[in-house]
Amino acid sequence: GAGVSQTPSNKVTEKGKYVELRCDPISGHTALYWYRQSLGQGPEFLIYFQGTGAADDSGLPNDRFFAVRPEGSVSTLKIQRTERGDSAVYLCASSRSGTGGDEQFFGPGTRLTVL
């Protein structure tokens, strides 16, 4: 079946602009995660959804970052007033149930560049 998809694959924006990054998880997966990956580093946890609710948003760096998952499938990560330091690859992952030890399936990521 189809894997996790993310759009756009690349996004270039100017400092101060607003961006939205989209994630389509694997159908039937209730758990959805967003991570951020800087060059030469491993992914860093941002937020976790179980169904429609954000169960853990402790990794969001500040209040410019917000994510939603209104119908329990597609999720959108929203970044307001972008800064150059927000430049990174944003990865989305989903898992079947979100319990400990569950395999996470990652999308290809969205590369965000803030000029």
Added chain:
Amino acid sequence: SQKIEQNSEALNIQEGKTATLTCNYTNYSPAYLQWYRQDPGRGPVFLLLIRENEKEKRKERLKVTFDTTLKQSLFHITASQPADSATYLCALDRGTSYGKLTFGQGTILTVHP
């Protein structure tokens, strides 16, 4: 907070040899430890999971060990091939109810023909 160190940024080996990658952590022992492979421009792909009460796990040419006393996991690829060249990430799951992962920085493995 948990700190994870993967032994080196890059590892170069000859085809046919065994590649050994190290993942060390501080503080709490995770309930689960996972290894992922990441190719350039792609998201990580799950390879193996080992539980805190397991010493060793195998899958084809891959082997993972977990030593909670040393706070270390070793990841081995036997009979390595150039196609094994990629970045390998270890990830710790503390055992919360929802599988939140903390990743190491990764080791870039290059297998030379």
